[in-house]
Amino acid sequence: MTTAQIALSIVMIIASLFLIVVVLLQSGAQQGLGAISGGAETFFGAGKASAADKVLARLTSVVGVIFVIAAIVLNVVH
Template sequence: MTTAQIALSIVMIVASLFLIVVVLLQNGAQQGLGAISGGAETFFGSGKATAADKIFARLTSVVGVIFVIAALVLNLIH
């Protein structure tokens, strides 16, 4: 294995672990379940994501792109 392959493998491992953690930290979409328990959203609260949700969504996208690019490059140089 060359140095570039080792470096890209490490990047992929770190990115995959980071993706797992970030996805698990995101809030799930519980559509329709709030009406059953009486916790339905009001008109003003619907569709608004919290700041943490926006950050986690952006991180998931960025790290996912990094992971895919690293996988493609690793495949091409292998």
């Protein structure tokens, strides 16, 4: 293995672990659960949650693209 292949392999491992963590941190689709909890989320609490979800969604996209690009480059180099 060349140095480039080792570096790309390390990038792939880090990106895959980070991608797993970011996906697991995202909240699931909670449709209809507001009635069960009695509408406990306030307007400000819901806004903060959606802002965090937007950041996590963007991180997921960025890390996913990095992962795919590293996989393609590693496949071409190999």
